[in-house]
Amino acid sequence: MVDKIIIENLSLQYSDGVESLRDVSLNIREHAVTVLFGPAGGGKSTLLRCLNRLNDLTEVKASAGRIMIDGENVLDPKIDVIALRRKVGMVFARPVPLPMSIRENIIYGLELAGEKRRSKLDEAVERSLKLAAIWDEVKDRLNDPAIALSGGQQQRVCLARVLALQPEIILLDEPTSGLDPISTGKVEAALVELKKEYTIILVPHSVQQAGRTADYAAFFLQGELIEYGEGKSLFTAPKNKRTEDYITGRFG
Amino acid sequence: MKLSINRHLMQRLGFTGITLMAIATVTPIVAVVIYILIQGLPAISTEFLTGFPHDGMRAGGILPAIIGTLYLTIGTAIFSVPLGIAAAIYLSEYASDTPLTRTIRIAIINLAGIPSVVYGLFGLGLFVIFLKFGTSILAASMTLSIMTLPVIISTAEESLRSVPQGFRTVSISLGATRWQTIRRIVLKEALPGILTGVILGLERAAGETAPILFTGAAFFLPRLPGSPFDATMALPYHLFVISTQVPEMPIKIQYGTALVLLVFVLTMNLIATVIRSRARSKRQW
């Protein structure tokens, strides 16, 4: 088991003064599901957005530290951010289908990269929709607008959209927060399959989801990493009192 | 109980009063259009629409004025549309809240408020005299474009801003550059709204007289304009002159000219409205 991502002393402060991350150091194992959990404001989403440099779009006042992915510091202004975002894909909390057909949604990223061959695009559509466990439901209506699908289906299409680019790392920020239990189950089952080939970082919307899916878990509180450990042991026997208090629901 | 009867009576009276006010505001609009239609229709004929004027404008057709207005509208579009949309894209997608951006916005508000005759003066000073374009379609179009710019910029910016932010975030996260995001998603979705604003802006330009008075309009030209450096006849200017400065001008011809101008303008209005409502129903967000 290799460390895919090495986060060293990451600190970040937004321009409105809110200190979002404080000296976080964390290693993410590849081919596993690492869960970042904790109460709101803990810095989990911020950390995700650092990994694919989405924070470039927001007003960040100060940041420090390094994030090494495959030996390269991705926070370095000189790296190819476009290539990074193809390598590190993200699924957001609310499904955001682009205003186009299902098929066009999936191939959007590939077309951006310059892929024009019809055969390659069609193959990518089928492959990624199968990986996202939704191929059978939409294969006969690929040209329908994506907005016509249900919430759970839309979210899986968003997952397929990311998978079409064949990333190495997949970030999911509360991906099932608006979904019903059945759709949630489908997404979680897909993650179990996907982790064999990809590195997955998940911010769950409940501690229960964290417990169900985590191979490794990291507890965040107000921008600091409090505890990190293997999923099985952290949820049954947390070492830190604050972790235990949160898991057992004494605060939240 | 007396109190509540009073309040409801007040409401009744108030509502009736306001409703009458609204009717009073709207009725003249309808009346104007219908009246011009009735009075002007007798003048409309193939000859009127495709022929040249004779007898000092008192007979014949108004083709050169129609063509002139068409040229001016196209000329205005050429200069104001690309510039206006680009400026709107800048304000919506690139600019952050800095003093410079706020100054740009104040500048746009000011451009919108400048009286049309002052634009005419400016056009005279800059395009006709200083740049030596002379009284020409070019000078008039450029003057009209600066006047139309604020309308296009503000409606286009509003249209761009209404596109949900989530699309941009998703697009960037899939490896798009900012311009790719704008071209493939934002601009595409905002296009109907932008188009509506453009058409409404051009509609206003087509009906304006003061900016073209000293910059491009002529009353009588024997031929259609052959180059952008020629002066031209135009419907609004033509109507102005024949209704105030030509003695013994047949009323029928005046109303006919007014009707043609009205139809020109109202058609643009109709097209814009249709585009707007069709886009609303086809929206995928």
Add this chain to the structure above:
Amino acid sequence: MEKSLNWREFVITRLIQASGYSAIIFVALIFFFLLREGLPALAEVKPSELFNVRWYPIEDYFGILPLLTGSLIITLGAALIAVPFGIGTAVYISEIAPRWMREILKPLVELLGGLPSVVLGFLGILVLSPFIRVFLDLPTGLTALTGSILLGGIAVPTVVSVAEDALDAVPRAYREGAWALGATKWQTIWRVTLPAAKSGVLTAVMLGVGRAIGETMTVMMVTGNAPVLAIKLGSLFSPVRTMTATIAAEMGEVASGSTHYHVLFFIGMVLFLISLGVNIAASSVVFRAKKRAERILS
């Protein structure tokens, strides 16, 4: 910073930025040209003569006061019509009208806004002016009143659309709160909704007034064009001349570079500054209201 290896993206970005700055460039350009051709008037005509009551350029009388008062009285008259009718119609559309009525009215008002001013002036000459002459028993129907009525009609669509937007933007919660306390719809409009939309409505009025001051063709066609000092109430019923009409009427006949030419540009500069003032006032009203709202909500 996004690293763009694509230089095409770089060029496009720069072009877009330049377009953004263009508005400032144009305003500056306009101001510069007005200044360039208008300031010489101050040198060529003594200020005491400039701010005099006699406008008769043929004999070198360049007193612009009659023109100022002409513009003022017509704008005032237009405002007296446009404000109540404009706000009233906006209230009707936003608060009282049923949905289907709203869908008819809004496009109609927008249509009025699109009518060319020369068409309204034309109807003013042929229809309104004779009517006023007969109805009020005046020597001529080309009066300040005629101009005010037409200008009011021209300003109304601006007032209606901006005011209606402002009323629409008032959160539903405000109205529902008032109803919950037992207020009638009418009371809610006047005591809750309208005050909440105060800054937007004020902006609407200012923009409408700005439109009226700047109108040229309509006033040139129906106000009689007599440069007489208009300060009595009776002035409303006699011909006047506005600054805008003066420029439009006389610019075609002046020699480029003559004193008359410079004075007309000077008047143009005055108009530019007036509209600048109105617009800055209008946007500062909105700005201050936004700041107040931010403070309350934070």
